[in-house]
Structure formats: structure tokens, C-alpha cells
Amino acid sequence: MQGLSLKNKGSKAILITALLAIILVLGYSAFYRYISPPAPSIESFGEVGIKLIADGLASPADIAFPDDETGRLFVADRPGIVKLINSDGSVQDEPFLDITGRVASLSPSYDERGLLGIAFHQKFRENGRLYVFYNAELRNEAPAGWDSTIRVSEFRANEPNKADPASERIIMELDKPYMNHNGGQIIFGPDGFLYVSTGDGGNANDVGTGHNAPIGNGQDTFSLLGKILRIDVDSRNSGKEYGIPKDNPFSDGKEGLEEIYAYGFRNPWRMSFDEKGRLFAGDAGQNLWEEIDLVDKGGNYGWNIREGAHCFDINNADKSPETCASTGYRGEPLLEPVIEYPNANQKDGLGRTNVGGFMYTGNAIPELRNKFIFADWSIGFINGDGTLFAAEPQEKGLWLFKELKIAGKANGRLGEFILSLGRDSGNELYLLATENAGPGGSAGRVYKLAPAIA
Template sequence: LLGNMFPQGMNLLELEEPAANHNGGQLLFGVDGYMYLFTGDGGKAGDPFGKFGNAQNKSTLLGKVLRIDVDGKNPNGKPYSIPPDNPFVSDPKARPEVYAYGVRNMWRCAVDRGDPVTKKGRGRIFCGDVGQNRFEEIDIIVKGGNYGWRAKEGFECYDTKLCHNSSLDDILPIFAYGRNVGKSVTGGYVYRGCESPNLNGLYIFGDFMNGRLMALQEDKTSKWKKQDICIGSTRACAFPGMVSSYSKFIISFAEDEAGELYFMSTSYPSAYAPHGSLYKFIDPARRAPPGKCKYKPVPVKTKSKRIPFVPRASKLLETVLELLNEPSTTKPPKKSSTPTAAIPTVPSKKAKKTPFTKTKASTVKTASGKKRQKIKAEVKPHKLKQEDKVAPISRTTPAPPLPKRKSSHLTRTKKLLPKKGALAKEKLEKRRKEGRLSSSF
């Protein structure tokens, strides 16, 4: 949206931060069309800046929830205007952008799209505010609200002097948990999807440091009660058993057009992790009936020129071919499209292929620039002689080896031996008879 509004990359707002940490974590548009910005308190520990800290100082933009109108024009030359109903527009000691204050480092906020039928809860903004060293909290943002930091952390005092100030009038979180549960909250969304009916109305969030997924359910008295989200079965859900089933460090949540929820996590605790995993929430215990969850995407109006996406089919094809032709020292033989038949093989010193198979080699150029040969086998039908016919061979069992044929000269020798023996015997008998005759004289 920002790219459509400001195609030339115009800077909306710049903040100077006294420390490197606590950089906040969200930009979003509310149902009122205004942009909400959530800023950290400036960094370090305990918000040590100034007499009361940045979060309690309405004259600075740090430690705040800001609201601006990116479509409006400002006579002072700023690229945004101030919504006329912002709570501190008439306070000369406050910045007019401030919508709420007293926050430490809100990491991930979301707008509730409301119940699909009754629209109850629509427009509420939920945030996870990371604590100092004792409590993590979940807040619902209210116009002009003071969320207590640095006077309070969660439900308890952090700065005793500020905490006992009667003019604080801070808004308590809807839920807070201690370090025995988690160490760094990651705000999520209220589930308003269709595919998992058991999750309807639950505010689902997590913890960045221990991978725990949690949910808050609102009762009739507008109080929120915590429950764990079970993935798979009760046994899999038992903490910490399910931590090992996905990447542990939950860095953010997401919502699609249909209201289905996702979360993103990394394999080690850093926002600079080079890669991570994306998971979708699916309740296996109860699923919506097939065909019920159809939805029509809402068309988005754009001010800049839309550039159609044209996939580079040739590049994609080359990549696919490269992947298919990858490691292949033990590549299985390619199956022929023709029915399998038993073909007698004739050993040859020059080649191992059968005389009935014709091969075609073609060169395929891959994305890496290397050339690979693709060999295609074509089996031609051949009429077998009666003595060459053999029994069909199963695909699963190897064919028995054919008996080796002996060379032709040995065969001829064997056939000639009986004749030579008979002639020799006849000659011997003839000589014996002649000998007998000569001895009688």
C-alpha cells in the first residue's frame, strides 16, 4: 500500500533513537483508514531517558502508538496530516501524532476484523508488549490510553515513585505472564477464519524465546482467560513436548484474506536469521465442511501503474531439468511407455545394449550452463523364433541368467569324434583279421 501511495519512496516520518535496541515492530492501517505506528521507548534498560522516561513523555514520539493520515496534506510541508480526533491535538506539550503512550517495545500488533456474522470486536487493536525482566503483556489499544511503562511492568510496579502517582491512570493489560512461562511475547491475531471452528474468537499469540503457543478467550464479563493451543493431540500439546515439532523461536504471525492464521519461526533467536519456516494453524479435531469456506478476494485499488507478473517459463524449465538431472550415480532405469516384454539378450564385447533397443541421445542445456545428455530408449517389436521364446519375467524378480553358449569349433569337434572313433575301430579290426590270416599259413 505504501508503495502504491508513494512510488518514489518518500520518507513519511523519521525518529532519532538514543540506543540500538527496542525498535518497535508494526505498521498497520486501522478500520478508520488511518495509519498506526508502534515505536519502542528508545532502548537500553528501564527507559532511563529524561525525568520520567520517553514512554511517559508525550512530547516525544518514542514509546508510543502514533496515528497519522497518509492521504491528507499538511500546510507545514509534512507528507501526512494529523487526524482531527487524535487525543492530544489540543495539548501544546504533546506531539499531535500520539494516539496512546506508556509502551515499552510492542512486538507485533493486529486489527481484529470482528465476528463474521455479528461484527463484534471489529476494529480492536491487539498488541504484545515485551517486558523488562519480569512480565510480558497483551494490550488492547485505546485512544489516549496510558499503558504504564516505565511506572509499571505488567500488573506490578517497576518504578515505585511513578507507580504511586495518582495521576497515572494507566490501562492494565488484558493478560500478563511471568518469566516462568516465557521471556519475550510475540503478538498475534484474533482468529476469524472458517476452516477451524474451534479457534473462532481466540486471540492467538506466542513467545519468541521458548516457542510456546497460547490463546486468550474472552468471557461474557469481557475478561480474558489463557489456554494453550494443542497441535495434533493432547500428548503433543503438553509443554514442552511440542516445542521440538517446529522451529522454536516464533518471530511473527500473519493472516490471509480468508482470516486463516499462520506463524513464522526461526531455528535460533535472532531477527537476523537468514531463513525460517512458515506454519499454518489447522485444528485436526474439528474441520469445517468441504465447500463452506469459499471466499472472494477483495479487489485492491492502486494509484500507481500495475505491472503484470510474467513468469520466465524457460528459466523455470531449465531449473526443473537441472534438479531432475541432479545426483545420479545410482539412477533407476527409465521405464518405457510400451508394455514390458521379456527380450533375450545376446552378450557382446563392444556394447551391453540389446540388438532390439534403439537409443537416441539429445543434449539439454541446464541453468548452470553445463550440458547433459538425455538418453531415450525406443523398443522395436521383433518376431522371435520358436527356439528363442522364453517365459515371461516378473518386474519384481530378476530374470534367470541364460546358459552360456559354447564356441562353434568345440561343438564341431564333439560331433566329429564319434565318426573318427568308428573308423579307427574298423581299421583295427581289419588289421587283426589280416594278422590272423597270415599266421595260419
């Protein structure tokens, strides 16, 4: 198996040096100044109910289902367990998959690593193949002193309710310097390719060890960190354990790595596709702004030149500069988010970390149809206080959104840390949450969104 290394290459260094020289001589073609749009309303959108589906988990990070008409759900719990929820709501006692011995050692009080993503092959019924994204201990060939190695691996389920741990085929490995900013979502697109989200490598401001100064990993098209990747798990035309779609933006490898689909991300924790085939990514902000992006192939989403739709200063993350570059280092435009809201570090901030969401097309809650339902992890760090929101898509500019209160809760918020949202085969939505900020304990739960009871 050929893993991927983040070590600098000579051609990469030459290209970056040339680009920076051009920028220094000519300057940017234009400068960007943020113009504040009308403030989105944060009045309540209404209420939604929740139904407890599963508990006793540690830190449920992702939920997925195979297209096999069984109605089953599979929950990735960060310590390394995949739990199976049957169509009748019962939870199988025995794990569907247990890779706890392969996941990096986690701090129970706070950690951003672990088993973070799960996806089923679109022909799972025939081939039994599924994929996971997890942090392993740092591999031997990684740079000394770095934190961990991200793995995207394939497993096979030869039995209906159990995957074979011995069937692991490591498809991709990425070394990262810090514990935080892993990304972690893997999802099959309508094109049949696997999309993988990666964070910028951690620390803060996209600077520090392993951050490819002076531009950072998010803007560096020769780094796989701070990206959304797209690979073909059904071929190996790249000389690696996967293939490269021919229409990937840098498929020829001349101006960037061939796996890259979009770039300029800080920590795109969760992604989702809607019924129109549009890709959404929730990118966690630094200190001031949280964002959700509608992702275009080849798009540059601005980090660390911008945070959300605002300019960003790597030397002062607590204040947005009035102006900044309007293009990336290759001269390409920087794309703005469709949803942006203030981080809790600001006055009247709405939360600490957005965890992405889904376009709701289910039938259980008609008033939410065709609204983008998303969530924030928590307003505070000590006691979980995650918030739900509903956004109204707009033809242009930022989408308008409102808080979606949870019926029966004192302040309309969950009262737990919301880690992620999920979706089932009927397009109904789920909340993955826990009472703990870290991946320890057994206070993790899965809730299903339901109509509020009058």
C-alpha cells in the same frame, strides 16, 4: 521532507518541570496496589497443526496482504527483502522489494533492528502504494552517538509483482539511542489511518541516553518513542509528509505531540485489529511480566511506572514493588492489560517476549473462533522454543488463556523462535519463525495454522 527530531524543546521542558513540581507538592492522588487475580490456567487448550508455506528466509518479521482479491501474501524479512507468496503457495524468486542497501547494518547473531513492518494502502489496487518500517543508519542531523534512525516510507508498485525501490518517499524519521526496543508494526485501521508502534528507544528500564529523565520516554507525551502513533498518509496538514487526524488525543500539540494515539509502552512489537475495530498491542516486558493491551485512544498503558499490571521499580527490575502511582504524570489513569503472563526469568515463567497475536475469525479451525491467538518468542535464548496460546475474552479483568500445543512437536512447542503472527484475507493465521536468535542465515520459515490431524 521534514523529519521528526527527538531533541528537547523549551515548551516541553517547562511543561515537564511544572508537572513534576505539582507531583512533588501534592503527591499522587492515589496509590496503586496490585491484587493478584486467579492464576490463568496453562493447561493445554488442545492441539493445532501447522503447514510449511515458505522457507529459506533469514528472519521474517511481518506479513501483510493487499485488498486486491489476489490472495497473495507479502513477507518482510529483516535484512531488507519483501518476498511474495502467490495464492497457490509458490514463492516468487525475485524479491517484491529489496531495500537491503538502506537498512542499517545488522548483527547476524542478535539484533532487534531491520525491516520490521509492512502495510498496504487500502486502495492499493488503484494507487499501488505500500508502506514499510525499517531501521536506517543514523542520519546526519541525529544526536551524536545514537544508534539508528527509524523510517516509515512509502513505495509504489507499478508492476503487479514488483515495487519500485526508487519510488521511496520517506514519511517519518525517528532517531533512537539504542539497538533494542524499536516497536516496528505499521497497520491501517478501519478508519483509514496508519498506526505505527514505537519502542521506548532501548537500553533497559526506560532510562539512559535519550530517555528524557526522570519520567522516561514511555510516559513523556513530548517524545514519539514508547508510543502508538496515528497518522494520515493521504494528507499533509501537519507541515510534514503526513497529516494528523483531527481527533488524535494531542492534536493541538499543547499537552503532547500530535501524532500520539496511545502511550506508556516499552516495546509494542506487534499490533492487530479485530473485526470489531478493536486494537490490540503486544508489549514486550522487561524482566518479570509480558502483556497484551486492548488499546484505547489516549490511553496510558503504564510503562515504566508499571510492567504489565504490576508495579515497576527502575532501580530493581527483578522485583515488583507492592505499591506505585495509580496515575501518570498528567494525572490520567494507568490502563491494565487484558493478557499478562510471567516472564521466563520467574519460576514457572512462560516465555521471554510476547509477540502479540490476532483474534481468530477464520473457518479452518472452528474450535479457535473468537479466541485471541498469541505467541511468545521463546523460553530460552540459545535454542528456540516458541509457544502458542489461546485466550478467552472476558468482560472484565484479565483474559483467561491456555497453551495451544502444536501437533507433532515433542513438547507441543514449535522448536524455533516465533517472531510474529500474521493473517491472510480469509482471516487464517500464520507463524513467522526462525531457528536463529538473530537475523542471519536462511532458517526463517512461514507456517500456516491448520487443524491438527488426528
